[in-house]
Amino acid sequence: MSLAIGANIRRLRTAREWSQARLAREVCLAARVQGDPVGRQEVSRWETGKRKPREWLPFIAAALGVPVEELRTPAAPAEPPLPTLADFLPEGDPLSPLEGSPGRRIGIGEVGDLQQRVHGLRLADDVLAGGDLIRPALRDLRRAVKLYREGSFSGDVGRQLLRQIGELAQISGWIASDAGQHDEAERIYRLGISAARQAEDYTLAGNIAGSLAYQYANTGREAEGVTLAQAALNDAGSDAPPKARALYLDRVAWAHTKAGGVEHGQAAMRALGEAGQALSEDDPGAESPAYLYWVDGGELRVMESRVYTELHRPLRAVPLLREVLGGYDATHARELALYLSWLAVALADANEPEEAAAVAERVVSLSSDVASERTAERVRVVLRRLKEYAEVPEVAAVLANHQAA
Known part of the structure; x- marks a missing residue:
């Protein structure tokens, strides 16, 4: 009962x-x-x-x-229940107030200071990799949780503080994942989902859950990735800003792509179409959360090209990737290396090994100076794909140079 x-x-x-x-x-x-x-x-x-x-x-x-x-x-129930983010909350409540704490009064000014730290980490993540940022990110997150658990504050300040903890958990989890610390990233993401839901910020909870779903999809947990990405979309609801819905659908598309199979491929393409439709509804004059600043048409084209690459449709993937990379900021070395890695694979699938080798050489060169496990894994993927063309001189040279390094 x-x-x-x-x-x-x-x-x-x-x-x-x-x-x-x-x-x-x-x-x-x-x-x-x-x-x-x-x-x-x-x-x-x-x-x-x-x-x-x-x-x-x-x-x-x-x-x-x-x-x-x-x-x-x-x-x-007439049909299986939809997944919800409640299934992904951490055990216990890591944000529960400490009993007997002195309860130092926290004001909105300290919340503003934390907001600046979060924004600074986001901007740093655009140009630096997880290995460079993991220590300051975790330090800031621990301080923020300590502030919430040991402080006293009004209801509004408490909700604002929880919201910033959620935002800090999203970028810290992303940084930890990029550094290859996947278990740590999952704990951080779950903490962030809890904080965002307690703050009743379902758009933020969906963003954090989508980040964890993305990690699942990339680390051999594809079925969980599909479930969680769909839960993020379901829980946020139709009132989420268009940019947020586009991002959730992007994550759904990627999770289905990594799951493999015809049905998942079809689901991925539907999600991509819905993401484009959601973004087309965005009103430039309307207010969206600051953390969605990077979600735009170019980012959707990147995801579309990656999906086409994973589905082995190079004739669709290569033009999209060339278009995106043609105007990409070279200071974002990690993202540049990642996007080039998909271009290298798509060129190999298109039976263009010489061009694939040239692009792969750039991927290896850019990745050598980036402390990112994600780029390191993409280098391994590219080199494995090129081994099929090991007899082509340009490919042989790339493989030999990497082996020597």
């Missing part, structure tokens, strides 16, 4: 697009109790069946606007 109640609580909560923290507050209001005797963790335990609501059940029903009996009646 507790499992049925938990499933109903979760179904009704997600239908209202409420976070677990929001439902906890509404239950306390319905019960007219002071303080916070019910928190996010308690709601999580109800939904997973780890604890029965008991005396809280009438107040849960009142908060959700349904009869108590509706919570008790097992639901028979």
Whole structure:
């Protein structure tokens, strides 16, 4: 019975697009109790069946606007439930306040300082690699979590602080992933999803979840990547800014591409089309989150070309990649190396080994000065692909030079 109640609580909560923290507050209001005797963790335990609501059940029903009996009646879903980000929250609550802490008062000024640190890390990530940034990123994240857990603040400042922790977790997780620290990146991403959901910023939660889905897709966990990328899109809802929806759909497309197979390939192409449609609805005068500054038509063309490359459709991939790379900022060495790596593979698929070798040489040269596991892995992918043409002199030279290095 507790499992049925938990499933109903979760179904009704997600239908209202409420976070677990929001439902906890509404239950306390319905019960007219002071303080916070019910928190996010308690709601999580109800939904997973780890604890029965008991005396809280009438107040849960009142908060959700349904009869108590509706919570008790097992639901028979007509179709499999959509994945949600609640399945990807960290164990426990790493953001819970520390008991007995002195509670130094935190103001909006300190939130602004943290916001500047987050923005600085993003700009640094444009030109530096994960190996260069991992230490300062983790240091800033630990400080921010400590500030939240040990400080005292108003409700609005608390939500702003959680939002910045979420943004910091997204860029720190990205940096850790780029440095090859995938387990650490996953822990950071899950922390960020929790922070964003507690702040009731579902657009940010979707961005963080999409980043984790991207890591899954690239590290042999393709099925999980598809599920999580779709959950990010589902949870953010139709009210997410067009740029955000385009980015979520980009992640869905990539996850399906990496999963392989005809059906996944078709799903990837549909997601790419929907991403382009979403971006076309963007109003330049409308406000979007600052962290979406890099999402534009060029970025969608990059993803489209990568999908075509992975699907072995070089006649579509090569022109797109050449177009994008023709105007790319050479100071972004890591991204330049990554995009060139897909061009090298697409040229090899197009039976142009001499051109592929020339591009591969640039990939190897750029990657040698970049402390990024992602570029290192792409070098390995390119060289493996070129071995089919080892008898071609230009290819042989590249392979020999890399082996000697």
